Amino acid sequence: xxxxxxxxxxxxxxxxxxxxxxxxxxxxxxxxxxxxxxxxxxxxxxxxxxxxxxxxxxxxxxxxxxxxxxxxxxxxxxxxxxxxxxxxxxxxxxxxxxxxxxxxxxxxxxxxxxxxxxxxxxxxxxxxxxxxxxxxxxxxxxxxxxxxxxxxxxxxxxxxxxxxxxxxxxxxxxxxxxxxxxxxxxxxxxxxxxxxxxxxxxxxxxxxxxxxxxxxxxxxxxxxxxxxxxxxxxxxxxxxxxxxxxxxxxxxxxxxxxxxxxxxxxxxxxxxxxxxxxxxxxxxxxxxxxxxxxxxxxxxxxxxxxxxxxxxxxxxxxxxxxxxxxxxxxxxxxxxxxxxxxxxxxxxxxxxxxxxxxxxxxxxxxxxxxxxxxxxxxxxxxxxxxxxxxxxxxxxxxxxxxxxxxxxxxxxxxxxxxxxxxxxxxxxxxxxxxxxxxxxxxxxxxxxxxxxxxxxxxxxxxxxxxxxxxxxx
Amino acid sequence: xxxxxxxxxxxxxxxxxxxxxxxxxxxxxxxxxxxxxxxxxxxxxxxxxxxxxxxxxxxxxxxxxxxxxxxxxxxx
Numbered sequence: 415x416x417x418x419x420x421x422x423x424x425x426x427x428x429x430x431x432x433x434x435x436x437x438x439x440x441x442x443x444x445x446x447x448x449x450x451x452x453x454x455x456x457x458x459x460x461x462x463x464x465x466x467x468x469x470x471x472x473x474x475x476x477x478x479x480x481x482x483x484x485x486x487x488x489x490x491x492x493x494x495x496x497x498x499x500x501x502x503x504x505x506x507x508x509x510x511x512x513x514x515x516x517x518x519x520x521x522x523x524x525x526x527x528x529x530x531x532x533x534x535x536x537x538x539x540x541x542x543x544x545x546x547x548x549x550x551x552x553x554x555x556x557x558x559x560x561x562x563x564x565x566x567x568x569x570x571x572x573x574x575x576x577x578x579x580x581x582x583x584x585x586x587x588x589x590x591x592x593x594x595x596x597x598x599x600x601x602x603x604x605x606x607x608x609x610x611x612x613x614x615x616x617x618x619x620x621x622x623x624x625x626x627x628x629x630x631x632x633x634x635x636x637x638x639x640x641x642x643x644x645x646x647x648x649x650x651x652x653x654x655x656x657x658x659x660x661x662x663x664x665x666x667x668x669x670x671x672x673x674x675x676x677x678x679x680x681x682x683x684x685x686x687x688x689x690x691x692x693x694x695x696x697x698x699x700x701x702x703x704x705x706x707x708x709x710x711x712x713x714x715x716x717x718x719x720x721x722x723x724x725x726x727x728x729x730x731x732x733x734x735x736x737x738x739x740x741x742x743x744x745x746x747x748x749x750x751x752x753x754x755x756x757x758x759x760x761x762x763x764x765x766x767x768x769x770x771x772x773x774x775x776x777x778x779x780x781x782x783x784x785x786x787x788x789x790x791x792x793x794x795x796x797x798x799x800x801x802x803x804x805x806x807x808x809x810x811x812x813x814x815x816x817x818x819x820x821x822x823x824x825x826x827x828x829x830x831x832x833x834x835x836x837x838x839x840x841x842x843x844x845x846x847x848x849x850x851x852x853x854x855x856x857x858x859x860x861x862x863x864x865x866x867x868x869x870x871x872x873x874x875x876x877x878x879x880x881x882x883x884x885x886x887x
Numbered sequence: 888x889x890x891x892x893x894x895x896x897x898x899x900x901x902x903x904x905x906x907x908x909x910x911x912x913x914x915x916x917x918x919x920x921x922x923x924x925x926x927x928x929x930x931x932x933x934x935x936x937x938x939x940x941x942x943x944x945x946x947x948x949x950x951x952x953x954x955x956x957x958x959x960x961x962x963x
Binding site for chain 1 (some may be wrong): 909910912920
């Protein structure tokens with residue numbers, strides 16, 4: 415991958431996984447007033463002041479004196495940067511520029527060399543039109559090739575004449591990347607500014623429309639699907655990977671100890687590999703575990719799935735690393751008996767006290783030794799066996815108790831089967847929410863809440879032959 | 888063209904290049920920027936080149952005029 419060149423807009427660099435690919439020519443299009451000039455100049459200003467990379471702003475219509483004046487509003491003293499030979503705002507006609515770019519040792523090459531220029535903004539590429547589409551396309555192609563030859567990372571500004579129409583022009587094909595700025599209606603009477611990257615060769619991007627504001631320091635973009643980070647939770651905690659690469663990336667390494675996550679899954683979704691991978695990783699990390707056996711599968715199934723992930727569940731049981739809560743009287747694999755806590759005869763009133771008696775001493779003694787615990791709850795089974803009101807009462811208390819002793823919790827639940835109020839309550843109580851559902855012939859997964867404030871777009875789940883048997887795309 | 892226009896137009900051109908020190912313009916281009924006709928400016932530009940206020944690159948219609956920035960004098 416090419417070296418990323420920072421855009422000067424932190425949110426945009428986040429979308430670009432670091433910045434524009436070095437040497438790329440990126441089309442930035444938008445209607446008047448969307449902030450194309452500001453974006454272009456912010457890119458050059460950042461280059462000059464932070465990365466010490468010289469830049470050229472080529473303006474065909476707007477006079478430099480106006481640009482110097484306008485940019486002072488953001489505190490950017492362009493004249494000073496010109497004195498330091500880190501910037502030049504060049505006013506030239508499009509025909510002369512092209513002529514000089516093509517000429518060996520022409521003006522353009524001379525200035526680039528003299529300044530050791532690394533960044534260029536052309537305002538605007540729309541003025542390169544000469545009436546004939548074929549010739550205009552050739553001109554834009556020529557410019558892109560010259561910029562590439564000189565290893566210049568460049569922004570080609572383009573005026574969008576009809577903001578209502580998404581036009582695909584030859585510039586879109588020729589450019590290495592396309593960024594679209596727009597002013598859109600927001601809640602009837604308001605307007606919002608959005609930025610969307612629709613193409614970028616050489617780097618992965620975060621798709622979608624992202625809202626930005628023009629502040630007194632320039633453009634400030636807030637990536638969509640980002641929420642406020644829960645900093646209080648993240649201090650000095652260990653993070654155990656889920657074993658699913660993309661999910662770990664989204665969760666900044668995995669699931670932090672002491673946090674509670676919900677895995678919301680609809681009835682058709684297959685969550686066994688997601689859960690299996692998370693559970694196996696916790697055991698492999700040396701954590702001790704408590705898990706509720708779901709109504710729809712047995713401990714034989716759990717043993718088989720753990721074996722697929724390279725974990726011998728019987729060995730974990732024998733080492734006191736795996737305990738199970740079961741609401742049903744049913745057979746268990748040989749050797750598991752001592753680890754299963756039967757709940758079928760326990761009333762709602764006795765529930766907490768019973769669990770405390772059975773697990774309290776073990777967990778407390780182990781916590782004193784500094785061991786970490788992981789618990790997996792199947793709320794679907796709890797709903798069916800103990801009812802909604804018990805879950806609402808039990809759950810908040812259980813999450814708080816778990817947090818108090820530093821337990822990490824994963825709660826399996828199907829939001830579709832519970833009312834809005836209960837699902838909102840569950841979501842609020844937990845630090846993270848991972849949703850998975852089936853739509854048509856595809857299964858999706860989305861992180862909708864995380865302690866880092868990151869959310870993801872819906873990712874496709876693809877089955878693969880090796881561990882963890884799924885891949886998120 | 889009357890000589891009375893020469894000095895004001897010289898000032899207009901000089902001021903333009905002072906304010907936009909990295910402007911590279913042809914006669915037609917500058918006329919467009921200043922809202923004058925090329926005929927009015929032709930003689931003025933020749934004069935500014937002679938005075939070393941402007942530099943000329945190339946010849947004829949495609950000649951490019953740019954500002955000959957005065958060296959800064961630093962007073963310590």
